[in-house]
Amino acid sequence: MFNLRKLLISQRSKPTLAVIGASAAAILSSGLANAGAWVPKQGEGYNxxxxxxxxxxxxxxxxxxxSEFIGENTSFYGEYGLGNNFAVYGQLLYQSLEQTDANNVKQTNNGFGDxxxxxxxxxxxxxxxxxxxxLAKLPYLYDEDDDLALGNGQEDYELRVLLGKSLNQYGYLGAEFGYRYRSGAPSDEYRYLLEYGFSVNNNLYLRTKLDGVLSAENADSNASDTNANLLVVPEFDSGKWELTAGWTFDSSSKNKWGLELTYTQDIYGKNTLEGDSIQLGLTRVF
Incomplete structure (x- = not known):
């Protein structure tokens, strides 16, 4: 939703700044960082x-x-306006994972994920x-047979409906609802997201969101969970709460660079890890 943000940045007489909705979704999950309902104009975009x-x-x-799971990732997200109300977007993720069992035996792996x-x-x-x-998730950059694999190893396809509403000086609201078809043994998923963002001034903005997954409970009954990675079990529910603070360095320039600090916490779920994460991101709106 950076188009709305861009518009409000330019209105210096108003203390408003709609936060870009292109933000990283659940950390270390397979969910793509969605860009919200707003679509960039032709030639405009976000990284x-x-x-x-x-x-x-x-x-x-x-x-x-x-016993413990530790993950680090470096991610790149980009979107680009094609014109006629269309945009393309995508994400690439490099992960370093370490999982420890109750006997203090560690498993590690690193490389590109989905x-x-x-x-x-x-x-x-x-x-x-x-x-x-x-959305299409493509599992071609890692070996799904690794003991601590970097993903489930199957293609996913997702349809999503996205809603957004500007509240002017009070920020914006967003809601998203989707269904993810998973071509392999894991269960299909219902996806949902609620978010609210507002500006403090022309440079500082805040955003909070709830990002959820609800299993369709249709995993292959013969599926064996041979992947030790507890982030990619065949069937799970999860809910993550995210809080982001962002700073735009020069809101008047065409290329708007900024920094975002995001805290994410697993607040509910079933058959899923319970932890939290910190993310630091360099952003560019153009």
Missing amino acids: KLAYAYYEADEFRGDNDNF AEIGIRYQWQADPFVLSTSF
Whole structure:
């Protein structure tokens, strides 16, 4: 939703700054950082290069052999306006993982995770923004047979409906609802996201969101969870709360560089890790 942000940045007489919705979704999960309902104009776009650290020492599920999970990732997210209300977007992730069991035995792995690419179309702007998106997750950059694999190893395809509403000087609201079809043994998923953002001044903005996954409970009954990575179990529910503070260095320039600091916490779920993460990102709106 950086188009809205860009508009409000230019209105210096108003203390408003709609926060860019292109932000990293759940850290170290396979979910792509969605860009919100607003679609950039032709030739405009958004980039984010980020580093994240995630740590969990609890597992919400039946696993007595777990002690600790630590993950670090470096991610690049980009989106670009194609014109005619279309935009393409995608993310690439490099991960370093370490998982320790109850006997203090460690497993490690590092490399690229799932690549994700999508296309989004904005149907209307008033009285609220309405868009739809299609996303593909591609598991071609890692070995799914690794003991601590970097992903599930199957293609995912997701359809999503995105809603956005400007509250003018009070910021904006966003909501997203989707269904992710998973081509392999893992369960399909219902996806949902709620967010609110507002500006403090022309440079500082804040954003909070709830990012959730609800299993469709249709995993292959013959599927065996041979992957030790507890972030990519075949069937799970999760809810993550995110709080972001961002700073734009020069809101008057065409290329707007900034920094974002994001804290994410696993607040509920089933058959999933319970931890939190910190992410620092360099952003560019153009």
